[in-house]
Amino acid sequence: MGGSESVGMPVGGSVASASAAGADARAARRHSLLVRITHWVSTLCFIALLVTGAEIVLSHPRFYWGETGNVGTPVLFKIPVPASRHLVPTGYNYTLRDQNGWSRALHFQAAWFVVLTGLLYVISGVLSGYFRRELLPAKGDRSLGAFFATLKSHLRFARPGPEEAHSYNLLQRLSYLFVIFVAFPLVVWTGLAMSPTWDAAFPATVNLLGGRQSARTIHFFDSVFLLLFVLVHVLMVWFAGFWSRTLAMITGRVKEGK
Amino acid sequence: MSDSSTGNATGNSRRKLITGGLAAVAGVTGLGVAARLAKRYGLVPPDAGGIYGPGETLNYATQRVLARHSKAREFSKSQISKPPFANEIAPPSDAFKKLQAGGFADWRLTIDGLVDHPGTFSVAELKKYPSRGHITELACEEGWSYIAEWHGVPLAHVLDVVGVQPQAKYVVYVSMEPDTWDSIDMDEARHPQTLLAYGMNDAELPVVHGGPLRIRVPRQLGYKNVKFVNRLTVTDDIKKFGKGLGSVSPEYGYAWYAGV
Numbered sequence: 001m002g003g004s005e006s007v008g009m010p011v012g013g014s015v016a017s018a019s020a021a022g023a024d025a026r027a028a029r030r031h032s033l034l035v036r037i038t039h040w041v042s043t044l045c046f047i048a049l050l051v052t053g054a055e056i057v058l059s060h061p062r063f064y065w066g067e068t069g070n071v072g073t074p075v076l077f078k079i080p081v082p083a084s085r086h087l088v089p090t091g092y093n094y095t096l097r098d099q100n101g102w103s104r105a106l107h108f109q110a111a112w113f114v115v116l117t118g119l120l121y122v123i124s125g126v127l128s129g130y131f132r133r134e135l136l137p138a139k140g141d142r143s144l145g146a147f148f149a150t151l152k153s154h155l156r157f158a159r160p161g162p163e164e165a166h167s168y169n170l171l172q173r174l175s176y177l178f179v180i181f182v183a184f185p186l187v188v189w190t191g192l193a194m195s196p197t198w199d200a201a202f203p204a205t206v207n208l209l210g211g212r213q214s215a216r217t218i219h220f221f222d223s224v225f226l227l228l229f230v231l232v233h234v235l236m237v238w239f240a241g242f243w244s245r246t247l248a249m250i251t252g253r254v255k256e257g258k
Numbered sequence: 259m260s261d262s263s264t265g266n267a268t269g270n271s272r273r274k275l276i277t278g279g280l281a282a283v284a285g286v287t288g289l290g291v292a293a294r295l296a297k298r299y300g301l302v303p304p305d306a307g308g309i310y311g312p313g314e315t316l317n318y319a320t321q322r323v324l325a326r327h328s329k330a331r332e333f334s335k336s337q338i339s340k341p342p343f344a345n346e347i348a349p350p351s352d353a354f355k356k357l358q359a360g361g362f363a364d365w366r367l368t369i370d371g372l373v374d375h376p377g378t379f380s381v382a383e384l385k386k387y388p389s390r391g392h393i394t395e396l397a398c399e400e401g402w403s404y405i406a407e408w409h410g411v412p413l414a415h416v417l418d419v420v421g422v423q424p425q426a427k428y429v430v431y432v433s434m435e436p437d438t439w440d441s442i443d444m445d446e447a448r449h450p451q452t453l454l455a456y457g458m459n460d461a462e463l464p465v466v467h468g469g470p471l472r473i474r475v476p477r478q479l480g481y482k483n484v485k486f487v488n489r490l491t492v493t494d495d496i497k498k499f500g501k502g503l504g505s506v507s508p509e510y511g512y513a514w515y516a517g518v
Contacts, residue, residue, distance in 0.1 A: 033274065033278075056400075056401070057401070059399075059400040059401065060398075060400040060401035060402055062401075062402075067333070067337065067395065067403075067405065068337075068339050068395065068403045068404050068405050069402060069403065070339075070343035070402035070403065070404055071343065071402065072339075072341065072343045072404075073339070073343075085400060087345070087346055100399060100400065100511075100512070101507075101510055101511020101512045101513075102310070102511050104399060104512070104513065105310035105313060105314065105511070105513060106310065106313075108310075108313045108314075108316075108317055108518060109310050109312060109313025109314075110313075111313075112312070112313055112316050112317075194397075195321075195517060195518040196330060196395070196397055196476065196477050196478060196479060196517060197321045197325050197328070197477045197478065197517030197518065198321065198324075198325070198517075198518070199330070199331055200325055200328035200329055200330045200331065200477050201321075201324050201325035201328040203331050206331075207331075212395065212397060212403055213403065216401060
């Protein structure tokens with residue numbers, strides 16, 4: 001989950017980059033082993049969850065709001081794709097193969113892996129001070145001015161300065177925090193709320209969302225949001241220098257003087 | 259876990275190596291202990307083998323620990339779906355049509371296996387037992403769902419009538435539809451909301467919904483709620499049935515445990 005991307009420096013370079021200080025070693029340390037492992041495990045899980053999630057949606061590409069929904073009730077929206085069940089009216093006169101069995105199994109297995117990985121990451125991030133140091137906006141950046149300055153330089157697609165190889169910029173920090181503490185927990189919550197036995201044990205978790213079908217719809221939109229986040233993340237990595245940033249997330253070190 | 263950004267440390271990396279090694283040993287030991295405990299307390303599903311076994315086991319074990327006695331949510335009459343969505347059923351066999359023509363008077367539920375009094379029951383006999391109704395949601399693994407009121411006899415009551423032997427672990431239920439059978443553990447079988455359902459929304463259970471007799475397991479997804487049930491077998495050895503995976507679903511790639 002901790003990503004290695006960065007683009008755009010606020011004017012005046014007010015981003016504090018504590019970790020860049022004194023980086024005169026030829027290959028400065030950037031990412032801890034734990035961040036690197038959890039990053040790549042999460043990446044694999046995300047791909048598995050995305051593919052299997054899309055596959056599961058194909059068996060019923062219709063979404064509803066409230067507690068119940070089926071082909072006999074009004075939809076909130078439909079995805080215009082063929083379905084893997086012939087009872088679903090899609091407008092296509094063919095039915096895709098049923099792939100839900102392994103898709104569901106892999107979806108849940110990947111969910112377990114990513115949740116356990118995420119817990120390890122969050123607990124260690126709190127204990128080690130990683131979140132405070134690397135993800136909470138740096139002291140000089142806790143202002144609207146700093147926010148708009150970072151935003152402006154992002155919108156101009158300004159290349160990141162060299163110091164950003166060692167520290168996350170403000171916009172990056174805020175988006176990572178949002179993904180880690182809002183979007184990711186929400187996708188887990190809405191996923192759990194679709195489990196009938198989970199709902200038996202914790203009925204409030206599904207009732208608060210407005211019902212089982214609302215949970216499914218929110219799960220879908222949150223997944224789309226997470227996909228957009230990953231796409232922008234990869235785009236930013238590409239802007240910042242795909243190989244240097246990716247190697248930093250593999251080896252943990254940033255090469256100097258390139 | 260050290261985040262020190264200035265790299266100066268062979269001692270540091272040795273410490274990391276040792277910590278990592280210890281963590282790995284602890285992890286493997288922990289997994290071993292967890293696996294043994296899970297087995298002892300019946301937290302391993304019959305289809306725990308294979309590459310998705312860890313996920314299936316975690317699903318089943320976690321929910322058995324968290325929700326062994328939890329009740330499925332019940333709804334009000336006004337929330338009943340109108341009309342209730344009926345999934346497709348296979349074209350009925352001639353034998354079924356004959357039973358249907360006779361108003362299912364000759365439908366028999368056979369109960370055997372680890373019970374003191376094996377026997378057969380007509381639907382009329384089942385209706386004489388105390389009935390229970392609940393308004394619950396039936397959710398399909400595909401994503402759709404509906405709410406209906408179900409009426410039937412709690413499976414727990416029928417199990418008491420035939421006298422389940424103490425070593426029993428699963429109840430296997432078989433449909434009149436070919437190649438359709440499933441099973442639940444004794445917790446689910448004895449759960450007060452688990453019904454042998456013969457009624458729906460104040461009427462006889464329609465054939466499209468599995469009439470005359472369907473098992474209703476409201477804490478699990480639709481496919482565990484097998485239609486046209488005509489046989490129950492109580493067992494302590496689920497491996498003897500089919501391919502030994504607990505139901506026919508895993509043979510098609512679907513999980514035996516469908517609480518998620």
